[in-house]
């Protein structure tokens with residue numbers, strides 16, 4: 227098969243006006259594009275906007291301390307408690323403080339949040355929130371409804387150009403300035419690569435769940451944005467902190483449908499095969515304990531053969547189909563009637579607290595590069611995200627980035643494409659997807675809910691082998707993201723939040739600090755971790 231070609235894009239005439247590129251058509255990317263309007267922007271997204279995005283699958287809603295009796299301080303306190311010592315308090319305060327304004331923005335874009343008969347927004351409660359503060363839509367349809375409204379608003383905004391079917395692969399830099407992105411036109415099996423020259427790139431490419439065998443995320447969530455930033459030299463923060471959702475439907479589906487936390491908020495309980503509740507043994511809040519604790523409890527119950535089930539029969543019963551239509555449909559499709567039967571559950575990779583390190587304005591450590599949404603690490607979530615804080619963080623930081631970029635002068639200088647080795651032979655798709663399968667299996671086996679040094683080292687060994695065979699740029703980016711998570715997990719020799727080490731089961735107060743690293747540092751640690759095994763397997767002289 228012939229190699230792909232690279233041509234400057236968009237055509238030269240666009241350059242004078244089109245200098246902001248946003249990678250990702252989820253909530254963070256679309257909200258940022260709308261907030262930048264009327265400044266022209268290009269949204270690059272592999273899947274059509276609104277698809278291939280975790281945002282569309284969100285079930286609970288958005289956390290906002292807007293109810294009578296609730297306060298921003300209480301929301302911040304809950305965020306800090308869930309984050310297990312690593313939340314950046316100032317960031318959390320500003321995020322919670324801006325929630326009300328952003329909810330009003332969403333209402334203005336047409337999001338039909340649930341209201342009571344007096345027109346007041348209805349608020350529900352979720353695990354580890356001390357108040358009812360989740361705004362939602364149609365019970366468990368928040369993500370779909372928010373995204374439908376934003377997609378319509380974006381399509382009606384002439385200043386937003388949408389490139390659907392284009393996968394971003396690589397950032398172009400001059401020194402520490404990001405000057406463009408290489409995108410791969412994947413429509414209809416095409417192999418052309420193009421360069422978008424930019425004044426500002428906003429990465430809003432979502433999380434890393436798709437790197438795991440069992441995940442609630444869409445397949446597009448494979449850490450490609452994180453890897454692109456890391457390869458360009460950006461600082462990556464807190465990569466070891468992956469949140470596993472404790473109640474994914476265990477019915478062999480990929481991705482695994484989610485049984486929202488709001489079910490437990492309504493009183494659903496978690497039981498083993500014998501019908502015994504076991505989470506109260508681990509935490510006084512039982513089913514409403516922070517996610518990492520519930521996920522570990524479910525993981526241990528399954529590993530020990532006791533099994534784990536979400537029993538909604540008493541707390542929700544016949545109201546299930548109306549109150550939680552999305553979960554109900556997923557259960558029925560898997561042959562489980564949640565009105566009458568406990569739902570079999572498993573922990574699934576769900577949310578990445580780590581990502582591209584950004585400051586309060588969403589700026590990364592590279593000039594010309596911003597990040598928001600799940601791909602960014604703002605410090606708001608610490609070691610463990612509080613439920614429904616991620617959609618909030620996405621809109622808060624997308625708005626701040628738009629403000630920051632509005633202050634930039636447009637780029638009238640076209641940065642010339644300087645060649646480079648981006649022409650790649652098209653990879654053998656079947657072979658590459660087998661490598662991706664092994665990557666996902668390894669992540670779930672060794673970099674999952676519970677980790678140890680031996681398993682993490684083994685994972686790095688597997689990745690080194692896969693790297694040697696990887697040809698597809700998306701797979702190569704996925705491998706970089708997987709390596710960064712694994713190395714960060716190896717170097718954090720304690721258990722904290724979403725990161726549990728069986729060989730270091732306690733938190734170490736001396737390690738109560740965030741982790742910032744570059745790809746170069748990560749590669750060095752990975753090489754050292756793999757070297758002894760290679761020596762051990764070397765043929766005798």
Ligand SMILES: Cc1cc2nc3c(=O)[nH]c(=O)nc-3n(C[C@H](O)[C@H](O)[C@H](O)COP(=O)(O)OP(=O)(O)OC[C@H]3O[C@@H](n4cnc5c(N)ncnc54)[C@H](O)[C@@H]3O)c2cc1C
Pocket residue numbers: 249250251252253254255270271272273275276277278279280281282283284285286287288289368369392393394395430431432433442443444446447448450451484576577598599600601613614615616617618620
């Ligand atoms: C099932 C589920 C339920 C959830 N429920 C809630 C909830 O109730 N409340 C809450 O706060 N959070 C929830 N979350 C988390 C939340 O949905 C996400 O953290 C948030 O939506 C992330 O938004 P985002 O815009 O950063 O990423 P996404 O919405 O995932 O969008 C990423 C976009 O980037 C695109 N993309 C990725 N890589 C590339 C590339 N290389 N080139 C081009 N495009 C690319 C994708 O196709 C997609 O368009 C849930 C997550 C899941 C999976």
